[in-house]
Amino acid sequence: xxxxxxxxxxxxxxxxxxxxxxxxxxxxxxxxxxxxxxxxxxxxxxxxxxxxxxxxxxxxxxxxxxxxxxxxxxxxxxxxxxxxxxxxxxxxxxxxxxxxxxxxxxxxxxxxxxxxxxxxxxxxxxxxxxxxxxxxxxxxxxxxxxx
Numbered sequence: 001x002x003x004x005x006x007x008x009x010x011x012x013x014x015x016x017x018x019x020x021x022x023x024x025x026x027x028x029x030x031x032x033x034x035x036x037x038x039x040x041x042x043x044x045x046x047x048x049x050x051x052x053x054x055x056x057x058x059x060x061x062x063x064x065x066x067x068x069x070x071x072x073x074x075x076x077x078x079x080x081x082x083x084x085x086x087x088x089x090x091x092x093x094x095x096x097x098x099x100x101x102x103x104x105x106x107x108x109x110x111x112x113x114x115x116x117x118x119x120x121x122x123x124x125x126x127x128x129x130x131x132x133x134x135x136x137x138x139x140x141x142x143x144x145x146x147x
Contacts, residue, residue: 010085010086010137010138010139011137011138011139012135012136012137013135013136013137013138014133014134014135014136015088015090015133015134015135015136016134017132017134019134020090020092020132020133020134021049021052021132023077023079023088023090023134024049024054024077024090024092025049027077027079028046028047029044029045029046029047029077030044030045030046030047030054030075030076030077031043031044031045031075031076031077032045032056032073032074032075032096032127033073033074033075033076034071034072034073034074034096035071035072036071045058047075050126052128052129053099053126053127053128053129054075054092054094054126054127054129055099055124055125055126056124056125057123057124057125058123058125059122059123060122060123068098071095071096072093072094072095072096073093073094073095073096073127074091074092074093075091075092075094075127076089076090076091076092077089077090078090084139085137085139086137086138086139087136087137088134088135088136088137089134089135090132090133090134091132091133091134092127092129092131092132093129093130093131093132093133094127094128094129094130094131095127095128095130096125096126096127097125097126097128098123098124098125098126099123099124099125099126
């Protein structure tokens, strides 16, 4: 295994909006963050990109309740290689809302990314982006990312 140990620092670059959505389309797991009462909460979710909207399935609880109140939310996805000290991060800012209620198993069949956690998922939630940012750190050679 090769590692980067020459002491050089990487270059931080801005990823444009189209490349951000391209990176989002290749991932399955991200983190959703929103303010819930007196604290900020962060949950890992597996998701599907539908157009430019991030959709994920949940049961009841905090995420659904926040969506019912149309809370501002941030969604983050990243990938890194600690051996080569490279990586990227994409953050999506938008309102969290209910995409649709799921009434039966046929409703879930439209979603390609299945929940990893057990339990009944009755709600599809969505973040419709109003802003997207991305950053890439590299050392001259682009990291192994699928764009």
